Every structure is written in C-alpha cells, then in structure tokens.
Amino acid sequence: MTRGLVVLDRDGTLIDFHRDPELGVVTPAFHPSQVRLLPGVLDALSVLSRAGFALAIATNQPGAAKGEIPRAAIEATMAALAARLEAAGVPLSAQEICLHHPTGGERGDPSLVGPCACRKPAPGMLLSIARRVGVAPEHAWMVGDTAVDLAAARAAGMRAALVASTVRCELCPHKGAHFDGLTPDLRAPTLAEIAQQIVALRG
Numbered sequence: 001m002t003r004g005l006v007v008l009d010r011d012g013t014l015i016d017f018h019r020d021p022e023l024g025v026v027t028p029a030f031h032p033s034q035v036r037l038l039p040g041v042l043d044a045l046s047v048l049s050r051a052g053f054a055l056a057i058a059t060n061q062p063g064a065a066k067g068e069i070p071r072a073a074i075e076a077t078m079a080a081l082a083a084r085l086e087a088a089g090v091p092l093s094a095q096e097i098c099l100h101h102p103t104g105g106e107r108g109d110p111s112l113v114g115p116c117a118c119r120k121p122a123p124g125m126l127l128s129i130a131r132r133v134g135v136a137p138e139h140a141w142m143v144g145d146t147a148v149d150l151a152a153a154r155a156a157g158m159r160a161a162l163v164a165s166t167v168r169c170e171l172c173p174h175k176g177a178h179f180d181g182l183t184p185d186l187r188a189p190t191l192a193e194i195a196q197q198i199v200a201l202r203g
Contacts, residue, residue: 004202005093005135006048007126009144010059013163013191014041015081028061030069032080040192045090047195051202053141054093054133057081058125060148061097065112066105074099094132096125121151126158141198143191150182161186161194 008014011028018027018034029035045055059078063069074097082092096118104113118124130137142153143161153160162184186201188194 003133003135003139004051004053005056005130005133005140006053006198007056007058007129007140007142007158008191009120009142009146009149010057010061010078010081012038012145013143013149014038014057028063029077030063030073032077035077035081035084037084038191040190042085042088042090044191044195045085046088047192047199049090051199053198054135055085055090056092056094056096056129056133058096058120058129058142058152059098060120061099062101062112062119064099065101065108067107067109068105071099071109071112094129096129098125120148121155123152123156126152126156130156130158141185143194147182150184154182159185161188161198163191163194164189 011017014037015029016036016038018029049055061074063074064071078095078097082095085092098116098118098120099112100116100119101113102115104110126142127137130140137157140158141161142149142156142158143163144150145163150160150162164187186194186197188197
C-alpha cells in the first residue's frame with residue numbers, strides 16, 4: 001500500500017493560541033513554555049501514525065519579518081513542539097516554517113520581507129514536504145483550520161481537511177462550509193475526528 005502523508009497546520013490545529021490576560025491579546029505561541037497541545041491531538045496523531053501515515057507540519061510564522069518576535073524564538077518554539085511529539089511516540093517526518101511576510105513591519109528582518117513561494121496559500125511548503133517524505137501529493141492530506149490551509153492544499157494537489165472548532169470565538173469561528181469558494185474534503189470539530197475519517201477513507 002502506498003505510504004500516506006498528513007501535513008498539519010500548527011496554530012489552531014495542533015496547539016492552542018497564547019492568551020495574554022494583561023494585554024488582552026491572542027497570539028500564536030512564541031516561546032516553548034507556551035506550547036499547549038489541543039485536546040485529543042496526541043491520540044489523533046497516534047491513530048494516523050499507526051495507520052501508516054507520515055506526519056509533518058507546515059506553518060506560516062511571519063513574526064520575525066514583522067518585527068514582533070525574534071527568528072530564534074520561532075525556531076525554538078517549533079523545536080519544542082517537535083520534541084514533545086517525538087517524546088509522545090509520534091515523531092514528525094518533516095516540518096516547514098515560512099518566515100516570510102509580503103510587507104513586513106517596523107524593525108522586521110528585511111531578508112524575510114517580500115513575495116515567496118512557501119507562504120500558505122502558496123503550495124511551496126506542502127510540495128517540499130511531499131518530496132522529502134517521498135509521497136505523491138495525491139496521496140497526501142493537508143489538515144488545518146483556515147481558508148489559507150484549504151487553498152494551499154488545493155494548490156499542491158492534496159486533499160484538504162478542516163478542523164472547524166466552534167469554541168474559539170475570539171478567533172473568528174468558522175461559518176458555513178465554504179471558505180473563499182473552497183470546500184474541504186473533510187470537516188469536523190476536532191483533529192481526533194478528522195484522523196478517524198482519514199483512516200476510514202484509506203480503508
């Protein structure tokens with residue numbers, strides 16, 4: 001049987017957003033101590049891994065380009081997440097981080113500002129992962145929580161699954177089944193349900 005691949009978004013799919021009660025803001029995790037796996041994530045990844053799927057992460061992290069956080073902090077946070085997954089028995093086969101941003105921000109790293117082929121919804125990260133793992137895009141899934149993830153999947157020729165939680169109201173909950181004219185192949189409130197559906201479709 002052809003080996004499968006599941007590429008996962010990071011924030012809102014695998015880990016929760018960081019909430020700062022003093023500032024009243026919600027941001028992606030930017031320090032290893034802020035990595036909090038969403039409920040059921042480890043079980044979901046274990047289900048996929050046992051079924052023979054390689055696991056990977058593709059995430060947009062433009063904080064350094066916008067001058068919000070250092071590049072080293074982004075990389076350390078990603079390393080902490082990967083180490084935690086490996087310690088739980090679900091190691092990643094690959095990970096890709098897009099550090100770019102089209103316009104950047106004040107005090108941002110100018111080398112990361114401008115157009116790129118990797119920032120989702122572009123397919124660059126997904127295609128790079130598929131090549132590294134050795135799985136054709138048609139045998140791969142992109143799992144995320146936004147229209148950007150769906151668009152990247154379509155551009156890469158992968159199937160798309162949407163984790164559509166309704167409990168993160170401060171992060172603009174999903175409304176309806178269509179996102180920028182796109183419809184996911186699978187849609188469920190949790191990654192655990194998505195994982196079960198992906199495995200069932202594989203047979």
